[in-house]
Amino acid sequence: MKLLTVQTATPAGSVALIDGNRLLGELFLDVRRPHGEWLLRAVDQLLGEAGLTAADLDGFGVTLGPGSFTGLRVGLATVKGLALATGKPVAGVSTLQTLAMHAPQAAMPVCALLDARKKEVYAGIFTWQEGRPRPLGPERVLPPERLLDELAGPTLFVGDGASAYRTLIVRRLEGRAHFLPAGLDAPRAAHAALLAAEVFAAGEARPATEVNPVYIRPSEAELNQR
Amino acid sequence: MLILCIESSCDETAAAVVRDGRQVLSNVVASQVDVHARYGGVVPELASRKHVEALPVVIEQALAEAGVTLAGIDGFGVTRGPGLLGALLTGLSTAKALAWATGKPLVAVHHMEGHILAPLLEGELDFPFLALAVSGGHTHLYRVDGIGRYRILGQTLDDAAGEAYDKVAKLLGLGYPGGAVIDRLAGEGNPKAVAFPRPMLHKGGFDFSFSGIKTAVLQEVGPAPDPLPAARLNDLCASFQAAMVEVLTVKTLRAAEAEGLTRIVVAGGVACNRGLRKRFSELAATGRFTVHFPSPSLCGDNAAMLGVPADHYLRLGRVAGLDTEPLATWALDQC
Numbered sequence: 001m002k003l004l005t006v007q008t009a010t011p012a013g014s015v016a017l018i019d020g021n022r023l024l025g026e027l028f029l030d031v032r033r034p035h036g037e038w039l040l041r042a043v044d045q046l047l048g049e050a051g052l053t054a055a056d057l058d059g060f061g062v063t064l065g066p067g068s069f070t071g072l073r074v075g076l077a078t079v080k081g082l083a084l085a086t087g088k089p090v091a092g093v094s095t096l097q098t099l100a101m102h103a104p105q106a107a108m109p110v111c112a113l114l115d116a117r118k119k120e121v122y123a124g125i126f127t128w129q130e131g132r133p134r135p136l137g138p139e140r141v142l143p144p145e146r147l148l149d150e151l152a153g154p155t156l157f158v159g160d161g162a163s164a165y166r167t168l169i170v171r172r173l174e175g176r177a178h179f180l181p182a183g184l185d186a187p188r189a190a191h192a193a194l195l196a197a198e199v200f201a202a203g204e205a206r207p208a209t210e211v212n213p214v215y216i217r218p219s220e221a222e223l224n225q226r
Numbered sequence: 227m228l229i230l231c232i233e234s235s236c237d238e239t240a241a242a243v244v245r246d247g248r249q250v251l252s253n254v255v256a257s258q259v260d261v262h263a264r265y266g267g268v269v270p271e272l273a274s275r276k277h278v279e280a281l282p283v284v285i286e287q288a289l290a291e292a293g294v295t296l297a298g299i300d301g302f303g304v305t306r307g308p309g310l311l312g313a314l315l316t317g318l319s320t321a322k323a324l325a326w327a328t329g330k331p332l333v334a335v336h337h338m339e340g341h342i343l344a345p346l347l348e349g350e351l352d353f354p355f356l357a358l359a360v361s362g363g364h365t366h367l368y369r370v371d372g373i374g375r376y377r378i379l380g381q382t383l384d385d386a387a388g389e390a391y392d393k394v395a396k397l398l399g400l401g402y403p404g405g406a407v408i409d410r411l412a413g414e415g416n417p418k419a420v421a422f423p424r425p426m427l428h429k430g431g432f433d434f435s436f437s438g439i440k441t442a443v444l445q446e447v448g449p450a451p452d453p454l455p456a457a458r459l460n461d462l463c464a465s466f467q468a469a470m471v472e473v474l475t476v477k478t479l480r481a482a483e484a485e486g487l488t489r490i491v492v493a494g495g496v497a498c499n500r501g502l503r504k505r506f507s508e509l510a511a512t513g514r515f516t517v518h519f520p521s522p523s524l525c526g527d528n529a530a531m532l533g534v535p536a537d538h539y540l541r542l543g544r545v546a547g548l549d550t551e552p553l554a555t556w557a558l559d560q561c
Contacts, residue, residue: 034551037551038549040322040549041549044326054326069312070312073316077319077323078319078320078323080278080320081319081321081323081326084286084320085324085327209286212278213278219271219275220271221272222272225265
């Protein structure tokens with residue numbers, strides 16, 4: 001089964017093409033240009049190199065969130081167009097779970113953090129089971145201090161939120177805080193693709209009309225009305 | 227040639243199928259007005275969120291109502307700008323993906339170009355003509371010598387006409403969006419009850435300014451008015467509408483005369499305004515010029531209107547690349 005997966009939830013974006021569990025190719029770009037400018041060119045190049053067209057694809061994967069509101073929409077609006085054109089379904093996956101894929105078989109809980117600005121982080125805690133990171137609770141947006149108060153045991157931190165608040169994390173957790181090597185901050189479409197394949201295998205992929213972003217954080221206007 | 231058009235520049239998610247740039251086969255608009263009403267205006271982030279949800283739904287509906295599938299579509303048209311950047315980005319992203327995956331061409335269209343060419347969807351109209359484009363985001367006078375041949379004669383220096391209507395409606399406690407309510411109440415009131423200013427009416431040139439009228443209404447009613455008696459409210463609406471309509475019609479006619487144009491198109495959301503339609507029709511009865519209003523369904527934001535320019539540019543081969551980005555600001559004479 002051939003899946004094209006798009007990841008534009010973060011400043012670094014990527015697209016990946018898998019066939020079953022085999023990664024045929026991935027294009028990763030952290031070039032600080034609008035995702036909308038390079039995304040379809042990258043898709044075009046990736047499929048071209050693989051000798052495939054849109055019609056050869058069995059479906060699409062996409063990181064639904066959390067992440068940059070605009071980034072999520074560029075990715076999903078693009079995937080919706082691809083899905084409508086091909087009549088193939090979409091599997092949305094979590095950006096945080098995708099980040100946790102950076103730490104296979106971690107012996108301790110993996111805390112995936114994305115910098116949410118405004119002194120908050122998007123946070124998800126995962127534990128590795130049956131070859132995949134499984135969520136230990138709902139994903140949230142909250143001040144890092146509040147999250148750290150809840151973490152008792154050794155924890156492995158991943159994501160750009162872990163880098164942004166590393167000093168704070170180390171101060172609070174001391175020896176219980178563990179980090180990945182530098183350079184593994186960004187979620188990868190290739191990892192999202194493996195999670196998306198699981199959604200397809202479970203028969204939970206949906207038509208384009210039924211998949212929407214998971215922002216977690218309400219819009220500014222909604223927050224101000226509360 | 228069948229073109230599927232997509233529009234998402236503000237708070238309407240729209241898709242349409244148009245044949246040969248003239249015949250509307252379907253015209254689907256999903257309005258977000260309920261979403262924004264409680265905030266008293268369009269919230270860009272919420273507009274973008276709604277667009278990404280609604281896009282595939284309106285596209286499927288537009289295809290179904292036209293009785294075609296994507297296989298029968300020859301190309302795509304999409305609004306590239308001007309408008310809310312995040313909102314434009316949703317429609318453009320979906321349109322680019324549809325075009326790439328189907329191997330069909332994409333045309334990126336100027337939103338106002340759609341509005342002022344909308345009358346071509348309903349009948350013959352010869353060039354050149356003068357276009358008054360009036361909506362919540364725009365108030366422009368264009369000389370139109372053909373599709374793609376535009377000259378900006380004048381524009382608002384502050385609020386758009388529709389924006390002035392909505393702001394005054396808020397001042398009068400009529401809620402948001404209240405432009406249509408003012409139009410309705412104006413029919414019951416005395417247009418001469420309050421002499422609101424007619425900004426820039428006697429200045430040279432064809433630019434507009436509407437914020438002064440809004441301020442004059444505020445001064446007339448005070449900052450936090452008690453609920454106004456119905457008769458007083460009707461008079462205020464009628465007087466405000468009279469000022470707006472006089473400025474818009476007088477400037478438009480003056481521009482038509484200066485340019486030697488006898489055909490006038492009035493397009494955009496405010497072209498639905500009955501007071502404006504009535505006054506233009508009265509003036510046209512003098513026989514010196516003809517006025518063309520699109521039907522109401524083609525005045526507000528819609529995707530069918532994009533079909534006219536999209537078809538034209540597609541035939542010329544002016545196709546958008548996969549890297550096309552939206553433009554929040556974009557002058558019509560630069561498109």
